[in-house]
Every structure is written in C-alpha cells, then in structure tokens.
Amino acid sequence: DSGVTQTPKHLITATGQRVTLRCSPRSGDLSVYWYQQSLDQGLQFLIQYYNGEERAKGNILERFSAQQFPDLHSELNLSSLELGDSALYFCASSVVSSGTDTQYFGPGTRLTVL
C-alpha cells in the first residue's frame, strides 16, 4: 500500500457526461501528479500540483481540469466525455516538487465511457 488513495475505483459513464476523480496524497506529500494510462497511448502525464498551485501541464485536454485543495487532496474533472477518454487514471504524490524525490502511485481509477 503506497499510502495514496483514489476514489472511485471504477467509473462507468456515458459520452458527454462529466466526472470527478479524487486523490488523497500520502501524509506529508505536497505534490500531486495525474497520469492517464490508455491502451493506445500508454502512460501520459496530465498535470501536476504543488501545495495548492498548478506546477506543470502535460498532455491534458481542455475538457479536463484539476485542482488541489488546502487539505492537499486533488480532484481531476473530466467533462464532455468521449469514448477515447476511457482509461486508467493514476494519481501520484511526492514530498516536494523536485527531481530528488520519488512519486508513489495510487491504485488508479478505471474510467469506462460508453
């Protein structure tokens, strides 16, 4: 158990809908990263937050947004969902935002868009 929690574990929804994925980092970790793992694109970095502020953006669609709250949990919002958004979404956390620390991953949320 990495100490990172993600809810829900599974999510099934329809095209055009909006969903929110939640992540609680390990105790003491200030940085949260979101990654998408899909069959055709592999693992891709979406976005990073550090202590409540956006730090870096990767291949995140405009339909997707995220935030990190004062208690350091983070939410990833996916809207106007398309079939291609079906994927496993991982959250990872680390102590600080630097190259020296390791990212620990949550169990992921499997999103299925029908």
Place this chain on the structure above:
Amino acid sequence: AQTVTQSQPEMSVQEAETVTLSCTYDTSESDYYLFWYKQPPSRQMILVIRQEAYKQQNATENRFSVNFQKAAKSFSLKISDSQLGDAAMYFCAYRSAIMGMDSNYQLIWGAGTKLIIKP
C-alpha cells in the same frame, strides 16, 4: 524532448532463473533519475528501483538490480531468482533532476515490457 524506449513488448523466463529487461532513453540533460515500475494484474503501479544519473554505482534492491550505462543511455533491469509474483508489466521511466521554478518533474514512460514467469 526526452524519450524512453522499451524494445521488448514481452519476455518470458523460467521460475528461479534470471531475466534482463532493456530500456534506452534519449536526453540532452546531464542530471536525471531513472526508475523501474512494476504493474501487476491488479494495475497498481509499484516502484521497483531507482537510479540517480550522477551515481556510477548501479542500484540494487534485493533480487532486482540495474545496469546503468550513462554514455550509452541504457538502463536495464535484472531480476534474479524469478518468482511467480514477479509476473507483471514493467515500465522504465525518466525524470529530470534539473532544479528551478519552471522545472517539470513528470515521469516520461516507456511502452512497457510484459514479463511472464513459467512455473
């Protein structure tokens, strides 16, 4: 931009034997970190081992060790005494270590190698 390549989509090994998974990467940076993560059927992403580019000594974690060749930009994972529980997807990942406000510490991933353990 940095890239990570895992050229072996699938590898198989007999239980108790040794297997080596390959990974190459491309970067113009001199300071970085390399990781091997394991993803078993449960889909949990588990850190196996980490290597700092400035360290010449290869990292070791119990039965797992790496062969880090910085000049060749190669980072292979050796699993000794393979066990059934080692069956998983293995991902090689790169992360910059450049410090700075605009630094991006995202992990850049290879496509993965599926490791099959034969009993």
